[in-house]
Amino acid sequence: MTEKMLTLRLPTPRNLGYSFNWIGRIGLTIIVLWALVAIFAPWLTPYPIGEIVDWDYFGPMSHQFWLGTDYLGRDMLSRILMSARYTVGISLASVTLACTTGVIFGMAAAVIGGWFDILLSRMLDAFNGIPSLLFGLVVVAAVGSSIPVLILTLAAIYLPGAYRFARALAVNVNTMDFVTVARARGERTSYLILHEIFPNIIGPVLADLGLRFVFIVLVLSGLSFLGLGVQPPNADWGALVRENIEGLSLSSPAVVFPSIAIASLTISVNMFIDNLPIKIRDRSE
Amino acid sequence: MTDIPLVSVRDLTIGATTDAGRRVQIIRGVSFDIAPGEIVALIGESGSGKTTIALSLMGHTRTGCEITGGHIRVGTSDITAMNEKARANLRGTAVSYVPQSAAAAFNPSQRLMQQVIEISAIHKLMSRSEAEKKAVGLFRALALPDPENIGNRYPHQVSGGQLQRLSAAMALIGDPQLVIFDEPTTALDVTTQIEVLRAFKSVMAKGGISGVYVSHDLAVVAQIADRLIVLKNGEIQEEGATQQILDAPAHPYTKELLAAFKPVTQVHAAFERDPKEQPVIEVDGLFAGYGLVMNGEPQIKILKNVSFKLERGRNLGVIGESGSGKSTLARAIAGIVPAYGGHILFDGKKQQLALADRSKEDLRIMQIVFQLADTALNPAHSIERILGRPLTFYHGMTGRAREARVIELLDMVRLPAALRHRLPGELSGGQKQRINLARALAAEPELILCDEITSALDSVVAAAILDLLKELQRELRLSYIFISHDLSTVQAICQDVLVMYKGEVVEALPAARMASDARHPYSRLLISSVPQLDTGWLSGLEQDPELLAAFSNR
Numbered sequence: 001m002t003e004k005m006l007t008l009r010l011p012t013p014r015n016l017g018y019s020f021n022w023i024g025r026i027g028l029t030i031i032v033l034w035a036l037v038a039i040f041a042p043w044l045t046p047y048p049i050g051e052i053v054d055w056d057y058f059g060p061m062s063h064q065f066w067l068g069t070d071y072l073g074r075d076m077l078s079r080i081l082m083s084a085r086y087t088v089g090i091s092l093a094s095v096t097l098a099c100t101t102g103v104i105f106g107m108a109a110a111v112i113g114g115w116f117d118i119l120l121s122r123m124l125d126a127f128n129g130i131p132s133l134l135f136g137l138v139v140v141a142a143v144g145s146s147i148p149v150l151i152l153t154l155a156a157i158y159l160p161g162a163y164r165f166a167r168a169l170a171v172n173v174n175t176m177d178f179v180t181v182a183r184a185r186g187e188r189t190s191y192l193i194l195h196e197i198f199p200n201i202i203g204p205v206l207a208d209l210g211l212r213f214v215f216i217v218l219v220l221s222g223l224s225f226l227g228l229g230v231q232p233p234n235a236d237w238g239a240l241v242r243e244n245i246e247g248l249s250l251s252s253p254a255v256v257f258p259s260i261a262i263a264s265l266t267i268s269v270n271m272f273i274d275n276l277p278i279k280i281r282d283r284s285e
Numbered sequence: 286m287t288d289i290p291l292v293s294v295r296d297l298t299i300g301a302t303t304d305a306g307r308r309v310q311i312i313r314g315v316s317f318d319i320a321p322g323e324i325v326a327l328i329g330e331s332g333s334g335k336t337t338i339a340l341s342l343m344g345h346t347r348t349g350c351e352i353t354g355g356h357i358r359v360g361t362s363d364i365t366a367m368n369e370k371a372r373a374n375l376r377g378t379a380v381s382y383v384p385q386s387a388a389a390a391f392n393p394s395q396r397l398m399q400q401v402i403e404i405s406a407i408h409k410l411m412s413r414s415e416a417e418k419k420a421v422g423l424f425r426a427l428a429l430p431d432p433e434n435i436g437n438r439y440p441h442q443v444s445g446g447q448l449q450r451l452s453a454a455m456a457l458i459g460d461p462q463l464v465i466f467d468e469p470t471t472a473l474d475v476t477t478q479i480e481v482l483r484a485f486k487s488v489m490a491k492g493g494i495s496g497v498y499v500s501h502d503l504a505v506v507a508q509i510a511d512r513l514i515v516l517k518n519g520e521i522q523e524e525g526a527t528q529q530i531l532d533a534p535a536h537p538y539t540k541e542l543l544a545a546f547k548p549v550t551q552v553h554a555a556f557e558r559d560p561k562e563q564p565v566i567e568v569d570g571l572f573a574g575y576g577l578v579m580n581g582e583p584q585i586k587i588l589k590n591v592s593f594k595l596e597r598g599r600n601l602g603v604i605g606e607s608g609s610g611k612s613t614l615a616r617a618i619a620g621i622v623p624a625y626g627g628h629i630l631f632d633g634k635k636q637q638l639a640l641a642d643r644s645k646e647d648l649r650i651m652q653i654v655f656q657l658a659d660t661a662l663n664p665a666h667s668i669e670r671i672l673g674r675p676l677t678f679y680h681g682m683t684g685r686a687r688e689a690r691v692i693e694l695l696d697m698v699r700l701p702a703a704l705r706h707r708l709p710g711e712l713s714g715g716q717k718q719r720i721n722l723a724r725a726l727a728a729e730p731e732l733i734l735c736d737e738i739t740s741a742l743d744s745v746v747a748a749a750i751l752d753l754l755k756e757l758q759r760e761l762r763l764s765y766i767f768i769s770h771d772l773s774t775v776q777a778i779c780q781d782v783l784v785m786y787k788g789e790v791v792e793a794l795p796a797a798r799m800a801s802d803a804r805h806p807y808s809r810l811l812i813s814s815v816p817q818l819d820t821g822w823l824s825g826l827e828q829d830p831e832l833l834a835a836f837s838n839r
Contacts, residue, residue, distance in 0.1 A: 178660065
């Protein structure tokens with residue numbers, strides 16, 4: 001008994017009553033690492049981001065340049081570290097915005113139904129019909145490129161999808177008896193949406209968020225490639241891949257490492273979301 | 286016994302591991318035999334392990350469970366020693382399975398014939414045309430209408446009872462030695478149940494097939510099984526011939542099961558009422574339906590001119606089979622499906638027909654309790670939150686006062702206070718139904734609409750819920766409208782009964798004299814279809830075939 005008292009209870013998931021598997025833990029670790037990189041990038045980079053530091057372009061990995069140099073002879077490590085800010089920041093902000101509004105509208109449409117549902121659905125369907133990159137092009141060309149504009153544009157592109165998805169899920173939950181009971185009690189729509197429906201669709205919604213995050217990273221890199229995204233000398237990871245794509249034939253590391261960075265972030269986001277900590281419900285009381 | 290039994294199960298144990306890594310035993314050392322041609326029923330309440338044992342005869346366990354010890358032999362094959370591939374070979378040919386819900390077991394996008402003969406295709410037993418011929422023979426044996434062509438239909442084009450018989454045909458196509466029936470008639474109406482039971486019985490007797498019949502309904506089991514095995518907590522409580530167990534049950538649990546079947550002779554009003562008092566509810570000429578509303582009337586009309594009156598302290602039973610509009614009546618009274626004609630008077634005061642127009646107070650005094658506690662309780666909310674919400678919503682309670690009241694409510698429905706931290710998924714069916722009821726009580730209503738609240742529960746638990754309802758009625762001066770397709774439960778709690786058929790009230794009867802007073806042919810058919818606790822009831826039952834045909838053309 002005394003031995004048990006003396007052991008220090010660390011706040012591990014299990015001690016807090018959660019089970020959190022290793023795949024989820026690995027995912028979370030990588031996300032946290034990239035977030036830290038994004039925050040502390042200016043102090044971590046060995047060279048300034050825009051400075052040409054090597055006469056040789058597409059240089060190999062060396063002691064001086066850990067991840068080689070890019071097509072202009074700039075240090076790849078510095079560029080990847082600094083770009084993390086744009087990729088992680090812009091993508092996370094826009095995916096959060098798109099999914100939050102989309103899911104709230106979707107649930108409201110399912111619960112309220114009738115004309116509200118029809119109007120909102122048709123409007124967003126029509127909006128969905130515009131090609132995403134084209135829409136981005138037009139908006140950015142009209143208002144000019146800045147980070148808030150990018151975030152809003154990307155969010156607008158992915159909102160209809162999130163709406164559709166959440167609405168489809170919410171329609172199913174809406175027919176359940178517990179929603180009818182709450183309705184018969186006289187609850188308001190906002191209560192029905194937030195307390196009765198949302199907790200029951202959160203799992204698939206998060207999985208959808210993970211997927212959408214990946215798409216947003218890709219569209220952001222597409223916009224950057226067209227010169228409408230993050231402006232040089234800054235770049236996001238997608239832009240780094242695009243600008244160094246010729247290095248592929250020279251077996252240059254400059255194209256490989258941004259790709260690995262994108263893959264590690266998107267895969268770990270999905271790993272984490274699919275394996276969120278689950279509260280342990282097994283009690284023998 | 287000189288015969289070698291077809292199935293022998295010895296010291297079977299099945300276990301599972303919980304998410305905290307704790308090992309639990311589900312089946313604890315069960316042994317039994319089944320002789321060739323014999324039908325053995327496994328009975329017991331939910332969670333007693335009857336389905337788990339039945340599935341293990343096919344070598345199948347549900348996800349997370351595994352057979353941890355013992356031996357199962359079917360015919361010449363040792364199920365426990367086989368690998369998964371060999372077991373798969375046995376399924377459908379040596380042992381087959383008829384599930385509880387045939388509707389869920391059929392693929393809605395394939396024709397019935399395709400699905401019935403699937404087993405013969407998987408195991409390459411015979412050619413397609415031979416299989417179809419055999420299937421038609423089975424359809425005929427199972428008394429399905431139009432056996433030549435019914436296979437060309439889709440699952441939604443046949444009735445529930447027909448679908449259940451088709452799933453039996455599916456199980457029998459591979460000539461199995463053993464068929465497992467997993468509560469195949471629980472979801473059916475009493476009138477349909479009779480047809481299905483008859484078909485099962487004759488087909489099994491003709492083929493000399495052994496069967497395992499899983500059920501919690503003693504009266505049904507009495508019609509079909511030769512021998513009963515009574516289970517509780519994964520252990521055999523009692524085993525014996527059907528008649529012997531019905532006549533002289535030895536184990537207390539078996540006695541309890543039988544007691545749940547004792548017909549209640551007379552139900553008195555729970556308390557004396559003031560003769561000057563208004564009826565608690567009065568419904569006059571109610572019309573309701575679903576679908577698009579055109580010219581003030583919905584396209585699908587369900588209720589037609591329903592009128593009744595319920596005095597305070599009395600209970601009204603509404604019976605009828607599925608599709609008769611019983612549930613729609615409850616929903617129309619509660620305003621969930623707004624009625625498009627008629628009046629609802631509560632305590633002499635006229636009520637708005639649509640939910641949205643009623644005041645909070647009007648909503649509070651009338652609460653509805655749904656049939657399936659599984660879907661009526663939000664799976665993401667704790668019990669405390671489920672019970673606490675109406676307290677906050679109607680009575681403005683928060684914090685300590687609310688928690689104390691939640692504990693009080695749990696106590697009212699005879700549940701321990703510790704349960705309030707759990708999620709609905711962690712409770713048993715009976716516990717969930719009690720929570721469902723407690724939520725209605727939290728509003729402090731005067732009238733509770735009970736929509737088939739005991740139908741999904743086994744008989745012992747259902748009897749306990751009915752007792753609870755009666756006690757609560759005395760304490761809290763409640764009135765109930767009790768909707769059910771089960772006449773015995775209605776008789777156990779109600780003084781008056783409405784018989785509904787196709788959205789109309791065909792007859793209003795006093796519950797105590799239902800059998801003698803019923804005049805309408807449909808009421809008489811319904812009353813005669815309720816299974817009796819007597820092994821000879823089904824074979825001795827004679828119903829007017831014309832009457833049956835007239836009311837079963839669904």
